[in-house]
Amino acid sequence: MFSMRTLKTSEAAALLNVSPNTLRAWERRFGYPKPQRSAGRHRLYTHGEVAALRDALQQGLSISSAVSRAREALSTDTHTLVGALASFELDRADSAMEAALALRSVERSVEEVLLPSLDELGQRHGIDSAPWAFAARWADSWLRRAQRLAPPPVRPLAILVGDATRNEPDPDALAVRAFELFCGRSGARVMALPVAGVAGLSDVVESLSPDAVVIAGSHVPDDDVALWAYRVRTAAGPLPMALFRRAHHHGAMVRTTGTRVLADTPFGAHRQLLAIVDDRRGDRFGEVAPAVTRVGDVEVREAQA
Amino acid sequence: MRRLRAVRPVEVDERGLELVSFCGHCGVAPAQDAVQQSRVCGHCGLGLVLQAPADVAPRGDEPFLVIDSTLSVCAVSAQAEELLGVDETEAVNQHVADFLLPADANAPCADNLLVLLVEAASGSGAPRTAIVRPRQEFGVRFRARIGPCGPPHAALLVLTS
Numbered sequence: 505m506f507s508m509r510t511l512k513t514s515e516a517a518a519l520l521n522v523s524p525n526t527l528r529a530w531e532r533r534f535g536y537p538k539p540q541r542s543a544g545r546h547r548l549y550t551h552g553e554v555a556a557l558r559d560a561l562q563q564g565l566s567i568s569s570a571v572s573r574a575r576e577a578l579s580t581d582t583h584t585l586v587g588a589l590a591s592f593e594l595d596r597a598d599s600a601m602e603a604a605l606a607l608r609s610v611e612r613s614v615e616e617v618l619l620p621s622l623d624e625l626g627q628r629h630g631i632d633s634a635p636w637a638f639a640a641r642w643a644d645s646w647l648r649r650a651q652r653l654a655p656p657p658v659r660p661l662a663i664l665v666g667d668a669t670r671n672e673p674d675p676d677a678l679a680v681r682a683f684e685l686f687c688g689r690s691g692a693r694v695m696a697l698p699v700a701g702v703a704g705l706s707d708v709v710e711s712l713s714p715d716a717v718v719i720a721g722s723h724v725p726d727d728d729v730a731l732w733a734y735r736v737r738t739a740a741g742p743l744p745m746a747l748f749r750r751a752h753h754h755g756a757m758v759r760t761t762g763t764r765v766l767a768d769t770p771f772g773a774h775r776q777l778l779a780i781v782d783d784r785r786g787d788r789f790g791e792v793a794p795a796v797t798r799v800g801d802v803e804v805r806e807a808q809a
Numbered sequence: 810m811r812r813l814r815a816v817r818p819v820e821v822d823e824r825g826l827e828l829v830s831f832c833g834h835c836g837v838a839p840a841q842d843a844v845q846q847s848r849v850c851g852h853c854g855l856g857l858v859l860q861a862p863a864d865v866a867p868r869g870d871e872p873f874l875v876i877d878s879t880l881s882v883c884a885v886s887a888q889a890e891e892l893l894g895v896d897e898t899e900a901v902n903q904h905v906a907d908f909l910l911p912a913d914a915n916a917p918c919a920d921n922l923l924v925l926l927v928e929a930a931s932g933s934g935a936p937r938t939a940i941v942r943p944r945q946e947f948g949v950r951f952r953a954r955i956g957p958c959g960p961p962h963a964a965l966l967v968l969t970s
Contacts, residue, residue, distance in 0.1 A: 568897045
């Protein structure tokens with residue numbers, strides 16, 4: 505299901521007939537091609553992006569115009585998915601995601617194709633419409649399928665997600681599913697529980713022994729969330745707690761409790777959460793970990809005194 | 810033999826005009842051995858190597874723009890970025906009139922800036938000159954040298970003082 509060919513910097517540079525330094529200069533100036541990072545922090549380029557740029561360069565008058573054309577070529581996946589979902593063709597929607605996955609990672613396919621397509625349908629029809637509900641159900645099912653195909657947990661890391669989204673189609677619910685998927689794919693054990701249910705919660709928490717708790721979604725009222733969070737804390741002790749897509753909370757941290765407010769994008773939020781847990785593990789007892797905020801695509805850590 | 814290898818064949822277009830190669834960003838002529846290897850400029854790495862008739866091509870650090878037949882900006886040289894206060898990445902795909910306008914509103918139709926650009930972009934126009942000014946700026950004028958360039962076919966507008 506998730507086949508994507510990646511290239512090292514030298515391979516991508518050879519395909520484009522430029523030097524690795526030029527490729528890195530393009531990344532800085534044009535933001536394209538946009539590499540992922542390997543476990544060893546080396547750049548990994550998706551073959552599709554590089555191939556699209558190579559084709560565009562042959563017909564281009566400048567690198568900027570070639571990048572623009574290459575981006576346009578890649579954005580056809582979003583148009584295809586929107587078209588498939590708008591005409592209620594599930595097989596075609598699956599195919600559009602397959603095509604997206606041939607050019608991008610799962611994370612980028614979700615963030616650049618699936619979620620934007622749902623946003624577009626939501627804007628076009630409204631999120632209380634039948635077409636959007638249809639598309640949201642397909643997206644939810646796709647994300648769950650992807651979660652089932654994620655590799656088994658390899659990190660000694662468990663995350664408890666308090667799901668505060670609506671049961672009915674909710675844009676936040678899709679973002680939360682994507683967040684769970686990304687955490688799972690990075691090797692963590694993830695368990696999502698509705699914040700509405702507190703009976704027997706301590707047994708589940710003790711069994712999972714989470715390293716971090718994330719309260720995700722803004723549908724459930726604060727009082728219910730507070731009760732759930734209190735029960736979790738009673739069962740598991742003090743843990744890093746973070747908010748994801750919880751309305752009315754902006755900025756990097758809630759002043760009174762130190763609860764972190766994660767980025768709005770699932771990928772950004774998952775990266776921040778991993779950094780928070782890693783920082784906590786690396787810190788001495790009682791030391792405050794640096795806050796991590798996100799500016800565009802860049803994570804910024806507060807300097808420690 | 811060594812001297813013969815150093816000789817560079819003169820490239821000409823279909824009308825027999827001598828063509829000059831230059832980078833669409835820094836304006837520098839590509840190194841001789843790099844010409845056939847890659848279209849990307851080996852000097853700055855930020856532009857593609859283009860060709861234009863020698864009497865139109867930018868000389869030294871003259872600022873220039875490349876415009877296609879739909880009058881969209883396709884490339885802005887580093888010098889033109891500085892002169893016009895725009896980034897190429899933002900200017901690309903925008904209409905040339907968002908940046909440059911004819912300074913002489915009374916010019917006859919044949920000398921109309923946009924007509925000259927469309928002709929040049931089709932590859933058929935002979936090198937011409939026009940007087941232009943930056944959009945929303947007054948009291949500043951540039952002489953513009955306009956002619957064909959490519960590949961693919963486009964118009965080259967070189968700003969001279």
